[in-house]
Amino acid sequence: AQTVTQSQPEMSVQEAETVTLSCTYDTSESDYYLFWYKQPPSRQMILVIRQEAYKQQNATENRFSVNFQKAAKSFSLKISDSQLGDAAMYFCAYRAIQGAQKLVFGQGTRLTINP
Amino acid sequence: DVKVTQSSRYLVKRTGEKVFLECVQDMDHENMFWYRQDPGLGLRLIYFSYDVKMKEKGDIPEGYSVSREKKERFSLILESASTNQTSMYLCASSLFGAGGEGTEAFFGQGTRLTVV
Numbered sequence: 001a002q003t004v005t006q007s008q009p010e011m012s013v014q015e016a017e018t019v020t021l022s023c024t025y026d027t028s029e030s031d032y033y034l035f036w037y038k039q040p041p042s043r044q045m046i047l048v049i050r051q052e053a054y055k056q057q058n059a060t061e062n063r064f065s066v067n068f069q070k071a072a073k074s075f076s077l078k079i080s081d082s083q084l085g086d087a088a089m090y091f092c093a094y095r096a097i098q099g100a101q102k103l104v105f106g107q108g109t110r111l112t113i114n115p
Numbered sequence: 116d117v118k119v120t121q122s123s124r125y126l127v128k129r130t131g132e133k134v135f136l137e138c139v140q141d142m143d144h145e146n147m148f149w150y151r152q153d154p155g156l157g158l159r160l161i162y163f164s165y166d167v168k169m170k171e172k173g174d175i176p177e178g179y180s181v182s183r184e185k186k187e188r189f190s191l192i193l194e195s196a197s198t199n200q201t202s203m204y205l206c207a208s209s210l211f212g213a214g215g216e217g218t219e220a221f222f223g224q225g226t227r228l229t230v231v
Contacts, residue, residue, distance in 0.1 A: 004157075006157075009155065033218050035218075035219075042224070043203070043224050043225045044222065044224050045205065045207075045222035047219050047220075050216075050218065050219070052214075052215070091157060091158065095218060097214075100163070100165075100171065101146055101165070101209065101211065101212070101218075102148060102160050102163050102173065103148070103158075103160075103207070103220055104160075105150075105157040105158040105159075106157050107155055107156060107157040108155075108157050
């Protein structure tokens with residue numbers, strides 16, 4: 001079974017600084033999707049960024065980028081120029097391409113932005 | 116604007132009650148999911164469905180059942196609520212078999228259930 005691990009329950013960063021959230025996963029599949037979701041205090045889960053495992057290029061969405069290391073099964077999220085609105089729970093998630101298309105989530109990292 | 120709507124944001128029920136959590140999506144998605152969110156445990160899958168009247172157990176199905184009579188609606192049922200089912204419940208939906216942007220799952224705003 002696939003598992004996703006986020007080893008940082010909480011992180012904090014100064015506004016305008018850069019922060020990196022860590023995620024590792026375990027799978028025997030060679031092709032899959034990885035995601036970072038954000039859950040602000042409103043509780044609405046929002047997709048931040050997606051990575052297809054067959055793509056070597058790291059995904060980027062504005063201030064958000066990932067460092068995808070397939071061999072190490074590592075998928076970290078870098079947030080540049082942190083803003084107060086980035087404060088939220090961040091969840092790393094895995095989805096297989098074949099079979100059941102469920103998302104497997106990590107434990108979450110609570111990110112605090114200090115003004 | 117895509118939408119997944121959960122019937123209640125907050126719910127308080129008594130031990131032993133039968134509880135229904137409703138979820139409706141307007142995106143014609145085939146896949147629907149029920150997750151439970153607890154601090155330090157992330158989101159854990161209770162049940163999912165990839166078609167009307169189809170259901171599959173997730174990682175923690177004990178004490179729960181589901182119903183999907185129509186494509187847009189997926190209900191989670193707590194047969195006899197217990198205090199250890201106090202939690203946040205999140206519904207999600209996604210396209211079946213899609214790649215790329217179609218892999219995104221859309222979530223409801225969650226139902227915080229308290230069983231007393």
